[in-house]
Every structure is written in C-alpha cells, then in structure tokens.
Amino acid sequence: MKKSTLALAVYAGVMATQAGAAGFLEDSKATISSRTMYFENDLREGVRAQDQRETAEGLLFNFVSGYTPGTVGFGLDVQSMLGIHLGGGIDHHTATTSNSFFPTDTDGSSVDSWNRTGANVKAKVSKTELKVGTALQPNLPILVANDGRLLPQSFTGGTIQIKEIDNLTINAGKLEHQAARASSNYSGLSVNGATQDSNNFMFAGADWKVTKDLTLQAYHSQLEDFYKQTFLGLVHVFPIADDQSFKTDLRYFDSSSDGKNGQAAAGYRFNNNGGYAKNVGEVDNKTWSAMFTYQLGGHSLMVGHQDVGDDGGMVWLNQGSVTKDGTSATHSDGQGGSSFYLFTDSMIAQFARAGETTNFGQYSYDFARVGIPGLKAAIAYLKGTNIKPTSGASVGDSSEWERDMRIDYVFQDGPLKGFGATLRRANYRSNFDNHGTAAQNTRISDADQTRLIFNYTYAFK
Secondary structure: OOHHHHHHHHHHHHHHHHOOOOOOOOOOEEEEEEEEEEEEEEEOOOOHHHOEEEEEEEEEEEEEOOOOOOOEEEEEEEEEEEEEEEEOOHHHOOHHHOOOOOOEOOOOOEOOEEEEEEEEEEEEEOOEEEEEEEEEOOEEOOEEOOOOOOOOOEEEEEEEEEOOOOOEEEEEEEEEEEEOOOOOOEEOEEOOOOOOOEOOEEEEEEEEEOOOOEEEEEEEEEEOOOEEEEEEEEEEEEEEEOOEEEEEEEEEEEEEEOHHHOOOOOOOOOOHHHOOOOOOOOOEEEEEEEEEEEEEOOEEEEEEEEEEOOOOOOOOOEEOOEOOOOOOOOEOOOOOOOEOOOOOOOOOEOOOOOOOEEEEEEEEEEHHHHOOOOEEEEEEEEEEEOOOOOOOOOOOOOEEEEEEEEEEEEOOOOOOOOOEEEEEEEEEEEOOEOOOOOOOOOEOOOEEEEEEEEEEEEEOO
16 A cells, blocks of 8 residues: 555544544445456457457455535545456466556566555535545546456546536546556556656536536646647437437547647657657647437437547547557557547547548447346447548548447346346457558557456445
C-alpha cells in the first residue's frame, strides 16, 4: 500500500472515532466482487507466437463510507484489488506486444499475482462533494476510466462535483497519475506513442438536464504539454409510447496541441493512431459522432455515423508508449488500456485515424420480454473507410471493419442469484497499409478476440 493511502486510512479512522461513527459507518457500504475471465486474442496474420490465451481471477473489494455529521461531512472510500493468474503459459502471454491482460514477470511469463490498494478522502457540504486520493475512477466525456479486462484502471488526484442548482451537475478536477488495469504501480499521463508523460490533467464541465428528456453537456480538458480538448454533447430521448422511444446522441470533440507537443519536443509526440497528421506528431483533430436508437419493447436498434477530421487522429488520455497494440494504438489494448467517449471504442479497434469515416449499427434484445429475465444479447458492426496513411497519399478505399457479439445472463433468484456470465466475440479485418517511410510502413493485423467472463458481487450487510 502506498504511504499516502495508509495515511488516508488512518486519518479517516480517527475522524470516524471522533464522530462516534455516526453516519460514517451507518451509511457505509462494502462489497467484494469476483471476476473470472478467459481472454483470447488470435492474430490472423503475422507472428503466431503473439497470439494470446490466458485465464485469470480478479477480486475487488470496495468500501464506501457515509459522512460524519456536521455542516461539513467527511468520509473515506477504499478500493483493494487482487489479480491471480490461473493459466495460459509463457507461450501465450505475449509480453513483447504490451500484454493486455496480466503483468509480465522477468522471464517473460505472467506473474503469479498482483495487487493494488487505493483510497479517497471525501468531504461534502450541502450538494457539493470533494474527493482527493488514489482510487478515482472518472466516467466523463473527456475521460473514461477503463474496466475492459480483469480489474479497473484508477487515477490519483482530486475531483469536485457540484449539484447546488437543480438539474445542473458541474464536474471539475485535477489528475496526476494513473494505475493501469494490469499494474500495481502508478505512472504518468500521456498520449499514444509518446515516451514522456505529464502529471497535470485538468478538466471542468457541466451536464444540464434542460428537461427530463434533454441533456446538454460541455467539457474542457487539458493534458499539460500534450493537448487541449473541448467536448460538446446532446442527448435527447423522445418517448413514443409506454414501450417505445427514440434516442438521439450527438458528440463533438475539438482537440489541439498544448505546450511541448506543439513545439515538436522529443518524447511529446502523438502517433496519431498510426495514421496521417498534417503536422507530424502534433495533436490537431475535430471528431463528431451521431447515434440514433429506436427501442420497442425488448428490441433496441442503434445506427450511427462518425467522422474523424483530415488533419490528425482523435486523441485521448493514454499511457504513452504502451499503446493499444504495442505499436500504433490500433487494437488489443496494452496494460495501460484506455477508453474514450465514442461508440467506435469497440472490443478490438477504435476507428480513430485521420480522415476516417465510420458507419456503425447495433441490435440488442432483452429476453425479459419473453419470460427470461437476466438474459440479453447484442450484435454490432462497424466499418471505417477513407483512412489517410502517414504519407497523406491516397490508397483508394482503405478501410477496416469489426463485428462484435455478446450474450449476458444474470441469475435472478436461487442459490446463484446475482451470478453473471458474459460471452463476447469480435472479428476485426483491415486492408489499411500505412504508406509512409520505411520505418512507418505497417500493415494492421487482423484479429479475432474472445472473452468469457463470470461475475459475482457480494454485499456485506
């Protein structure tokens, strides 16, 4: 445990004792979650030894306290996690390609286990809540904490949420480090391809619920010496009947360089996700996305379109040189695995290179409507075209596509109540060749990916 985490725990324990544990313990919640996961990443071309097949168990303990009484209430949240490797062997761990699933030992195989503990001290005045600590997990348009593998990513820093005005939520904060989803350690904040990092990510924004059906969003963020980003969003749900609705979701990102990134400083360059950049290494992008969802009973049909600007790739907070596939951040998340707030952040690919236009759709069904509560299924398809290579030259209909399928079931009663199982399968294919210099020429690997996950959460009474 980090010294700062231990200090937070001791401090909060003293506060709880002094307050007679009123509120702090009475309103607290504690859970322990188990996630057993089989992960397979089958590269259809290239070095077969880089194929990955591993199984592991993740245990996650969460304690969320209430608040001490008084005008200013204090509390503590603690999160502790443990990853245990169950199988896969050195031949299927693929340490050389930034393993996405489990940390690597000195001999190149998976470590037997790893763990991490973090905590946040929190304070609340009226409807304003402040959190400072090492276990922050934002879920905002400008930063989405990743939970796509065994255990979640977390951040150090401070956040504040203000709800003093009805229907208006203001979020702001400063983050300094992140702990990857397959790491015991905290590291700096960066972008795809960079070898340097920053300890200063600042953000502020608001969600305004104009009516019960319409929400507007506006956020601005800055990763010092890398990029500045503005986000605008609109979400509207039009109720048609008791079991019918039509949802519109519009998202727009405007990203530009900041500090050393715009000065071409070594180590601060963005790889533009392996595609074209008007100014090599510099952040310069505008991306918009529109999604429309029609829901009828248990049926849900979503279609959408995304357009990535011609001047450079879409940028998001990542772990620098530990990129999505170990080279160009195209797919198969590295240990630092990152997420961003677009539908095209799918199982394998991100569809986020300069010039890329993507059409996508998803159909899902909730089987509760036919008497099988807890059972859900979905299939999605995405196709991106017009990808610009590093040279900027035309390569015709350069494209990539991905098909994602999933089925989920959660037991609703009986001795297995709350136990859930998820099967996910994705197929990715690309004809994109990066026609740049000899050092830049890359052929994006095709891949098939399977994830089998078993989840259970126990809540302490």
